[in-house]
Amino acid sequence: MNATKGGKALVVFSGGQDSSTCLFWALRNFDEVHTVTFSYGQRHHKEVSVARALAEKAGVDFHLVDLSFISGIGTSSLTDTAVEMDSVKPADTFPNTFVPGRNMFFLGAAAVYARELGIRHIITGVSQTDYSGYPDCRDTFIKSMNVTLNLAMEEQFVIHAPLMWLDKAGTWALADELGVLDIIRNETLTCYNGIPGDGCGHCPACTLRRAGLEKYQESVKGSKREEQ
Numbered sequence: 001m002n003a004t005k006g007g008k009a010l011v012v013f014s015g016g017q018d019s020s021t022c023l024f025w026a027l028r029n030f031d032e033v034h035t036v037t038f039s040y041g042q043r044h045h046k047e048v049s050v051a052r053a054l055a056e057k058a059g060v061d062f063h064l065v066d067l068s069f070i071s072g073i074g075t076s077s078l079t080d081t082a083v084e085m086d087s088v089k090p091a092d093t094f095p096n097t098f099v100p101g102r103n104m105f106f107l108g109a110a111a112v113y114a115r116e117l118g119i120r121h122i123i124t125g126v127s128q129t130d131y132s133g134y135p136d137c138r139d140t141f142i143k144s145m146n147v148t149l150n151l152a153m154e155e156q157f158v159i160h161a162p163l164m165w166l167d168k169a170g171t172w173a174l175a176d177e178l179g180v181l182d183i184i185r186n187e188t189l190t191c192y193n194g195i196p197g198d199g200c201g202h203c204p205a206c207t208l209r210r211a212g213l214e215k216y217q218e219s220v221k222g223s224k225r226e227e228q
């Protein structure tokens with residue numbers, strides 16, 4: 001994005017670290033920002049109230065859409081408490097925290113809503129780097145979905161994925177650059193056990209988030225040392 005702001009954007013927003021960072025990225029790059037949050041049968045409905053509070057804080061419109069059918073047609077440890085969550089990534093596939101079809105349905109629904117609002121720019125916090133290898137977070141899927149949505153509705157949507165090539169440390173660096181590191185650290189919910197901020201500290205989401213933060217903090221210290 002260039003330095004001049006412009007236009008309207010819709011952020012696919014969950015209240016987690018990634019989409020919250022994207023929300024503040026969007027506020028820097030667009031004049032008018034809206035959010036859409038999906039309820040999809042996630043274990044922790046608290047996500048929704050966290051997202052609502054953050055949207056309010058950021059002064060943007062918050063819209064909740066029910067996509068709970070997603071948990072009725074597929075299986076995931078994120079939506080089904082009877083399925084024990086993989087704590088490590090299996091060697092040959094992605095962990096069972098994968099929610100089949102989630103980003104396809106999210107982006108499809110977001111595009112329909114964006115069209116209603118006269119919005120062309122859709123922002124998602126997916127990342128291909130440093131994650132569990134979910135296929136619907138990869139760059140090729142996002143590009144393909146972008147084409148599909150344009151064909152489906154004869155529109156010119158542009159899907160932005162500002163975190164696509166960032167690892168977690170890079171996402172923390174971006175939050176810091178946007179001046180919202182503390183908000184992201186204290187007021188978002190990433191933890192699979194539903195605890196906001198630094199979370200439970202031991203689930204896969206907390207482990208990844210903390211490792212990224214430590215790596216980022218180390219790199220800041222390192223560059224300060226070099227300056228001296």
Ligand code: ZN
Pocket residue numbers: 190191192193194199200201202203204205206207
């Ligand atoms: Zn946790």
